[in-house]
Amino acid sequence: MQIEAQIKEAFETLEKRIPLVHHITNYVTVNDCANVVLAIGASPIMADEEREMEEMVSLADALVLNIGTANERTIASMLKAGSVANAKNIPVVLDPVGVGATTFRRESTQKLLDKIAFSVIRGNMAEIKTLAGLEAKSSGVDSLEDESDGLCIAQGLAKKFNCVIAITGKEDIICNDTFCYTLHNGHEALKKVTGTGCMSSALIGAFLGATHKPLISAILGVLSISIAGEMADKNQRYRNISHVFNRCHKYA
């Protein structure tokens, strides 16, 4: 199927199914994540008590795990939630925020990767390089790396973890084991808003919950935020991210 047709189908499926997206995520950007998931036409829920993970995940159409402000308690909840999701064929997104910064983050992420099969992993270049075992110069949650070798890293990891890898930055790189896309949308000002990465991951969860198609979901999640940034810059009154739909045809 042509990419345009796949995009159209993904939005139509999203509109029909209104997928419930369960997040265990950080408390910095959680409100914006809930709001973008609503804006795209899905339904968000955030919950992190381990005792309710089995039932909560079972109600969901997709699960998003974001380690931004994770602690020992919430990592345990993520492990539980991910294993339930895998058992029930509910797709899971990983956002390994700042994974290179500390041993706790690296070890926690390693546990998540060992125990859970992810459909999509999205991060900036520094985070994805850390997953790839490379040295990455991390400056907190923002990446300072150049992106020349991104395609190679992304496709290598996609094969290793049998999932889609999305590296977001000035240029976005999205690969599965066979195909790679680079996207050149977005706007400089997106770097001045906290959580645009988290929001991309949340939106990938929304598309995944509707379609169960990792590659097109990753493309649309990333593209939605990028084009929202372009629209905001053009000073258009921005009411509903579904307006993005028509514009996606032009860019994808």
Next chain:
Amino acid sequence: MQIEAQIKEAFETLEKRIPLVHHITNYVTVNDCANVVLAIGASPIMADEEREMEEMVSLADALVLNIGTANERTIASMLKAGSVANAKNIPVVLDPVGVGATTFRRESTQKLLDKIAFSVIRGNMAEIKTLAGLEAKSSGVDSLEDESDGLCIAQGLAKKFNCVIAITGKEDIICNDTFCYTLHNGHEALKKVTGTGCMSSALIGAFLGATHKPLISAILGVLSISIAGEMADKNQRYRNISHVFNRCHKYA
């Protein structure tokens, strides 16, 4: 007293007393809850460490308990806070977010209902039906139920728990053991913003802290958000929710 006079009095009392509203609430919508409480003219505080609940609640004029992202630790804090509030005659609001979704939420809410006397319980139709022991088809935190039997359920629960029950949705239903009101304000777009329910509960707390009158507080809390939605839709520059005051006369 006529409803118009009660509304006027409630806003005047709120302005005079500037009630302090203590919240143990979820981390998704907490910032918006603090901001609406400030906007209406009250003073918010959010705190959840069990060790400080006795003193913190004692300083407050009202307490709002919201289980949106509750965990075992914060449920314990809620139980403590509620019992202190009851002992000191400080009114308490319950927002049983997503109570039907998991056993943890149902059991935790049951404990809260067993140990604490609430002045107002506010939820969507699915949440209130769960409290009533009925089957409710819950889609995460949003309700998909029709509202035909809402009046009956609300008044039954109001009698059972000796409090005001507010069911919010396209039509809002607010009952105590004697009276029922239905409100038809609001705007479709409110469903596209996360936390409008939580914000209603927070505002009910603000009015309760000022007036100690559960019925008028529930009406005004719900109405403030509904009319704010209408005003936002009409593209009026929305600076201060107290502008809502004049319009309340027309609708209540």
Next chain:
Amino acid sequence: MQIEAQIKEAFETLEKRIPLVHHITNYVTVNDCANVVLAIGASPIMADEEREMEEMVSLADALVLNIGTANERTIASMLKAGSVANAKNIPVVLDPVGVGATTFRRESTQKLLDKIAFSVIRGNMAEIKTLAGLEAKSSGVDSLEDESDGLCIAQGLAKKFNCVIAITGKEDIICNDTFCYTLHNGHEALKKVTGTGCMSSALIGAFLGATHKPLISAILGVLSISIAGEMADKNQRYRNISHVFNRCHKYA
């Protein structure tokens, strides 16, 4: 150096260094704190798991500790983070939100003051009076005190704790052991937005991370929020807090 030259130098240093500011802060205002730190040109990170504090703090240029929604777990993380920061000569800001409200807050703050050397402590009058051991009538997180004796209190505490004390309110008072500044910027409407105090503390952290100069950092952190409030009131399109720079010359 003249104050104008110091301001200019601070902004230039900030722009050059892009300091990483680590926050252990409350979940009410955390998103706005991250966004103002980005807006001023620094890089925020929020993390509170004790196990990662040593490494995370070591990456940072400044540390901001805010007790707004602290609990026993996060106070332990703050103590660890502060001691690491002190050992590595990374400046630390304390925001003792609502310290007078409960024994837990007073005792936790006392522990922080006993174990950590702070570069700047910022609070409202009630909070700073509590630190000074005076009775302060606290209304939640907002101060109701008059500010006549603020200069005396601020300078006394500055000497006692060997740091800069910033008292924010209608008039802002900023003292070290030798100098005192009073600032008369700001706008009434800032009281209607939750977290303007937290945001000031976060911005002080950003300037401190760049300059390691507590006095000018406290002045600029407080002034940035005050002038942002003035600009918002004047209905100027507010895109980037760095526009504040030019206006600082006029006011400082």
